[in-house]
Amino acid sequence: MTMGLHLFEARVNCPMSKILEKPDHGATFPIVLHPNELEFMAQSGTGHLLLVQANFFECGGVAVGLNISHKIIDAYTLCKFINSWAAIALCSANTDHVVPPVKFGAAASLFPPLDFLNSPQPSIDFVKENCITMRYLFDASKITALKSKAASAAVPNPTRVEVVSALIWKCVMEASRSNSDLRPSVWCQFVNMRKILPQAPGENLLGNLVGYSVAKTEEREVEHDVKSLVSKLRKGLEEFKVKYGNGISREDVFQQCIELSKLIGKVDIDTYCSTSWCRFPFYEADFGWGKPSWMSIPSTVEIKNMISLVDVSDGIGIEVRLTLKDEDMAIIESNQEMLAYASLNPSVV
16 A cells, blocks of 8 residues: 655755765765655555655755655656646646646556566566765766767767767776676666657656667677767667657567566676656756756665766756766776766765
8 A cells, every 4th residue: 555645854954065065975965865765665565655855954955855656657757746846836826827737647548557467577676786876977068078079970969968878888888897708788778758659648648658778789899989889879769769659569568678677687798777867857846946956866776787867957967877886886986088078976066
């Protein structure tokens, strides 16, 4: 039995600037500002679907932390929820003009539930090892330079997500190969299906509509540059669009889950899973005290080889959360190509 929403209020005995100077210093950020009681148990239908923690600093600053179950929503829906909630808080009298009509249950009509009683259920068991999560910032000028470096005849105008992803993929491959044998490498990029499915009824479709594109390198491919990896990422996305651009069935969705679980479980392949929240308007949420100066994805659960990308406040730079094995991260931290384009945990203020 689920318990719905729970709201906490917390008083933080320091100015907000102390947190923002070094956001990942020790365990301050994820534990103090973020509700962390939500349990992600594979077999469970219990617990809170949403936890919210409102943090009030002695300087008057406010930080809102959310923890929500991925069983019911994806990042797109989370952003819609936050902005609608903020609009209601800001214009409490009549919100018809600011809160768009949402289509609850529409995703279930597109993909009716399957009968899993007699079917093998996919179990996506993310590998949990001794991992560490680091925060990197790619500012606007560095992304512009990286785009210029990554442009090619195959992809003359790479996106900022493509170039940042390609550089990270290159660096993590080099780190992994320094600590183990040469092996194939796979980059799984989660994709918002609303942009692809012809039957998706508009942008206000709520729920989990996420697929993933795949790019890979072979064991024999020893050397890689950012250009070639951008091409692989673009090719993987285009192949995904061709495969599912005319529609996807509920059986296809189920099969995708099975294939992803098998891929993640392979010990002879390095699999990296990336999620991009870029271009989702989180920075537009105004609860009445102004738009946020910083939005981030905290690393309360460290899952090996997970990469998350999110906009910075200017809408051009990208903040990255990178989770790797300790020994791989030690190499990444001193990778000069990475440090040429990204700052390690810079101050937000």
